[in-house]
Amino acid sequence: MAIQNKAKKPGWKELPEGDLIIGGGTALEFKTGDWRSKRPIFLKDKCIHCLTCWAYCPDAAIITQDGKVVGYDYEHCKGCGICYHECPVKGKAIMMVSEKEAKANEKK
């Protein structure tokens, strides 16, 4: 029952019994993107849309549209770098950068 986006967490009488989470697809509500120390940057021009990254991503954080990669879901991407590792493109279509620096650059 580790859903983060609740202002007040439920008391023991309100929780479903037995450590259950009722309902499907609840992992979507659990934002794990802030764990990231490395951020993948999508290099659109290099991507061949083979979807290898999409198949390997353990957090289903590769966003696709009409069978093509369009970007990453940074609310769930933990920055593990598997997509970068598996990218078959010569020179890679993904660049891993420091999350801290990426954030600092965003503010500028």
Next chain:
Amino acid sequence: MANEKIVARTGNEAMAEAMRQINPDVVAAYPITPATEVVQIFAGYVADGIVDTEFVPVESEHSAMSACIGSSAAGGRTMTGTSSQGLALMAEMLYIAAGLRLPIVMADVNRALSSPINIHCDHSDTMMVRDAGWIQIFSENCQEAYDNMLQAVRIAETAKLPVVVTTDGFIISHGMERLEILSDEDAKNFVGEYKPENYLLNFDKPITVGALDLTDYYFEHKRQQVEAIKDSKKVILDVAKEFGTKYGRTYGLFEQYKMDDAQIAIVAMGSTAGTTKVVVDELRKNGVKAGLIKPRVFRPFPKEELAEALKNVKAIAVMDRSDSMNAQEGPLCVEVKAALFDADIKVPVLNYIYGLGGREIKLEDINFVYNELTDAVSGKSKNRISYLGVRE
């Protein structure tokens, strides 16, 4: 009762018979003396097509309980059986079964824990996992083992808690006794159909089972679990009442034997209670007001009820068939004394550690304990803890 059949059965056979009538969806088990027969006989029923159960032979007790957890979470009525080292190997999974509130029912034949290695009865295995969150039911004889197994299914599924039903290794498990069994139809009707509220194979209502619970939720779930076990006292009594009304054998949280006017009382669990009853009857013939309290459920521990039942006695002996290795006393005595303290009852309480590793407990031993109680009532100071039957 008209529909009951009287047969001769050992404790293990009685438990297997109950399992046949319960006809669970899944049984996952690993053999261990003296509990092997329970699941061995049951495996025979599976092989012969007498039951519809999916039997999962596994490579260890850890796997047995793991498979049971998977099956129960998936929505199946699930049972297993074990003893001693097997129960110890299950320990990790027992806590998980309880924390996930899975109504698994287990037959556990009490046997000493190694080391030294021993295959005979004491309660050290069951006591080791007393805080795992399972309802623990002790049986005095084959009949109780059978009746408790049937009731355990109802208790577990109503309270949403796992239940372990114990017998005493060899003394009950391999001792043949007269057993009244319900007709298959009565047993089937009594346990009823299992309708879990939430289960993994319900695709219309998806759930997540066993999610990570850190500093922010674990405590709340544990608090919830404690409340469930506390509330299970009522469930146990309700199920016992229905069983008693239908089939004539009454059960409660504990049995009181000649306690109405008792001045000295022994508190003992399992087969020793039977031995004690014989001594109580003898003492009563000689005008000694002796009584017995036999806790049936050790978890939830019926503390207020026990204190109430013991409020008029002048001295109490608590019989522990396991030791807590220099805790205040043996595990049963610690609980009884705490219950008395909270009820402001101040009488001598003597603790006897007995029967470890299957050491026989005889009528003379129980008689000796009642004599010590009589001494204690007349003010003679006695050892707080005695080791009954050990060679000095």
